[in-house]
Amino acid sequence: MPPGINMGKDGGVMHNREERILLGHGSGGRLSHDLIKNIMLPAFANSALAELHDGARLAIGGTQLAFTTDSYVVKPRFFPGGDIGKLAVCGTVNDLAMCGARPLYLSAGFILEEGLPVAELKHIVASMRETALAAGVDIVTGDTKVVEKGAVDGIYINTAGIGIMLPRVDITAKRVKPGQDIIVSGPLGDHAVAVMSERHGLTLPERVISDCAPLNKLIEAMLAEVPQIAMLRDPTRGGLATTLNEIAADAGVGMILEESLMPVRPEVLAVCEILGFDPLYLANEGKVIAIVEKEYSEKVLTIMKQHEFSAAARIIGTVTNQAAGQVALRTTVGGLRLLDMLSGEQLPRIC
Amino acid sequence: MPPGINMGKDGGVMHNREERILLGHGSGGRLSHDLIKNIMLPAFANSALAELHDGARLAIGGTQLAFTTDSYVVKPRFFPGGDIGKLAVCGTVNDLAMCGARPLYLSAGFILEEGLPVAELKHIVASMRETALAAGVDIVTGDTKVVEKGAVDGIYINTAGIGIMLPRVDITAKRVKPGQDIIVSGPLGDHAVAVMSERHGLTLPERVISDCAPLNKLIEAMLAEVPQIAMLRDPTRGGLATTLNEIAADAGVGMILEESLMPVRPEVLAVCEILGFDPLYLANEGKVIAIVEKEYSEKVLTIMKQHEFSAAARIIGTVTNQAAGQVALRTTVGGLRLLDMLSGEQLPRIC
Known part of the structure; x- marks a missing residue:
């Protein structure tokens, strides 16, 4: 930990020096809610984020857009009905749809563990392609990082997505x-x-x-x-x-x-x-x-x-x-x- | 590994059954280049991706945009001159700028290891806020996943970014x-x-x-x-x-x-x-x-x-x-x- 961290009380559940991240902070439930409310929202205060929707609604150059992101860490990475690749496309496509937007473009950020079989990566990438095709979206930009064996459990994928807001719709x-x-x-x-x-x-x-x-x-x-x-x-x-x-x-x-x-x-x-x-x-x-x-x-x-x-x-x-x-x-x-x-x-x- | 993976030869360096991801696939050098060329580009074939720029250039509803993503796994997460949070904002802001775009909005996807001190997360989030402020961008949407102790090494951050293309500019x-x-x-x-x-x-x-x-x-x-x-x-x-x-x-x-x-x-x-x-x-x-x-x-x-x-x-x-x-x-x-x-x-x- 770096020197000079100010740990002052700031309300909510996180205020003591020993506080550590728990699995529950990623559950989507009460602890996730508190983490967002107490740490993320105060830091990144802006009106789009404050809506707390599945994605942000933005106006850029006269065009109304939705923008969202999710990381996928599912274990195991292959399961009945899909895999982490299919999940990573569906999740972000769905978040855009829930904003009242038509999903158009996705990014894909891969974090791979050294030693991951290339065949698995190919399989996952093929799932992403197939799902993107079914959803009618393009994966237009990406990034791949590799970390040493043991520093990540197999493969994590982040997708972010851009959609165009559908007319006459106000989902809030x-x-x-x-x-x-x-x-x-x-x-x-x-x-x-x-x-x-x-x-x-x-x-x-x-x-x-x-x-x-x-x-x-x-x-x-x-x-x-x-x-x-x-x-x-x-x-x-x-x-x-x-x-x-x-x-x-x-x-x-x-x-x-x-x-x-x-x-x-x-x-x-x-x-x-x-x-x-x-x-x-x-x-x-x-x-x-x-x-x-x-x-x-x-x-x-x-x-x-x-x-x-x-x-x-x-x-x-x-x-x-x-x-x-x-x-x-x-x-x-x-x-x-x-x-x-x-x-x-x-x-x-x-x- | 799931059943039914087709491992057929497909040219390039990756064609045998035992091929595994190496650290070099994330180096940004020759192996990264081959991974993109042999696995990502064929799967996600589209004109925006094929440009292989730091980000994709897109036209949505008459607005010219740039879109990019990067995951950050730097070790250690605090270093002289910055930390993983500052890096995650700078990297994506810079990729958009290199496309000839004005960066506007960022997403932030956190993957946290169970047990990470909350004080560290706060410090990193504060760096992100400060850097976003300096760059003039808003972090408008995000996601937090928590994985069990040992499944990730501390904290990884993905940022994706949207920018609006600057006029009269064609960086290619x-x-x-x-x-x-x-x-x-x-x-x-x-x-x-x-x-x-x-x-x-x-x-x-x-x-x-x-x-x-x-x-x-x-x-x-x-x-x-x-x-x-x-x-x-x-x-x-x-x-x-x-x-x-x-x-x-x-x-x-x-x-x-x-x-x-x-x-x-x-x-x-x-x-x-x-x-x-x-x-x-x-x-x-x-x-x-x-x-x-x-x-x-x-x-x-x-x-x-x-x-x-x-x-x-x-x-x-x-x-x-x-x-x-x-x-x-x-x-x-x-x-x-x-x-x-x-x-x-x-x-x-x-x-």
Whole structure:
């Protein structure tokens, strides 16, 4: 550590000299939220960042753009339904789509471990090409670093992306209002369970495949027909519960979800019950949450059901004017269970 | 490794089943060049990438943009003259500037090792803020991943950047022609020697400080006065010799450099002589190579000498119509020494 670091108290959870980064700081849950709020936002203060969306919305030379980035450290790097390359393209494409943008261009930054088989790199790069082609984006700039054996675990990939904002669209938590419907595009938890089962060599009665997919064409179809959609987010790290908590807090609204409507595959539920995971907190990599005025819900659902990645779309709850900032689950037995943000870490290196 | 990888021969250096990534693939030299040519370019074929510039030049909605990315894995993360945060901002700002763009917005992707002291992260983030402020760019979007202890060595940072192309400017190797002057902005090798001396705890008679600096304001001043500048590049990994080799190959020209004009600090030269390094292959993080028609050289030099980061700018050689693709050094004793690209790895994790 360099000399002269000023450790003064600055509120929040991080104020003592011994504070160290925990796995939970990367969970997408409460600790991630605190890290961003206490360290990143004060340092990089600007209006685009302050929106805390999946990407920044920018105006450059009269053109409205979205810009986003994600690093991918998934372990293992090959899993049922995809690999780190496919994930790296889908994740950034989806983040741009969630801003209401058409993804156009991606960058790719590779950090490789000395000794990585070149065949693996080729396989991963081929996945990236295939996924970029499916999403209709170009990978236009890149960088490769190699670190000595042991300094990184195999391969990490960062992608950043630029998209052009779609016309007549304004996707922001500020437009989430009581009375709106909360729609989810399909079953929850597939990605997390697929990665986890591969990582731990679980033999499941039915194989679970990651939902990893580029959603931009779906989202663009939805927004072309219903530009009134208020909010879109992909429930990745931290899962549906954490994502909705963030939106509820930003919008200053409450949310009530119906447990009986929550889409979870039986085989995912089975794994969750054995291992003690809650599917509402598991990462998805090909799902979207859409929040929309009730009058448009059916139209949105009709479009979604025609699309391969959202054939099982359904309404799972509503936005309320009670308990601002809180998300509650009406259980099948009729009680209300408060769904907080993910606290701590559930599954490290899930994406 | 997943099943079904097709390992067919595909030319170049990588065609056998046992091929593995070497440190040299990240050197910025010959192996990096081959990796890009044999794996990345065929996979991601598109015109922007094919230019092989420091960044991609893109037109979006009538606006001309530049887009670039780099990951930073420097070891140690604090060194004389900077740290990984300052480096991550300067590197991407400089890559955009070298495209002839005004850098505007940066993304920041952090990969943190569990256990990293929060105080270090704060220090690094503060460096990023300070450098972004100096360069006049905003960090508008980001991502943080945390990996378990041992899965990464401390902290890696990726930055991607967007800039708007400056008017009347066309910076490309294709415009490099015989007769033009080759200018360098100052002494070579400072960054590499500063990092290396910190890494190995060398006690030098005179401390060498990294030249790490944002060059965008310098470059914009140069281009405002002399939009005719043909080519700009920052000689980072692989150093001056490798960078000029790339340009010579792309432009199909030769180059002759004068050893007697080559700016290297005595203290850097001393370290190089002891350790067997050639300063022409050492990484710089705050230097620019400008190639320009002779008639504009003096004007460019006058502007550069007024700027703090290029007060020692000078002409070091010329572009020739002989030995296309080759760079030669006229030695002080009058001979010609061929300067090839860096082969293998000189100093891993220098940026």
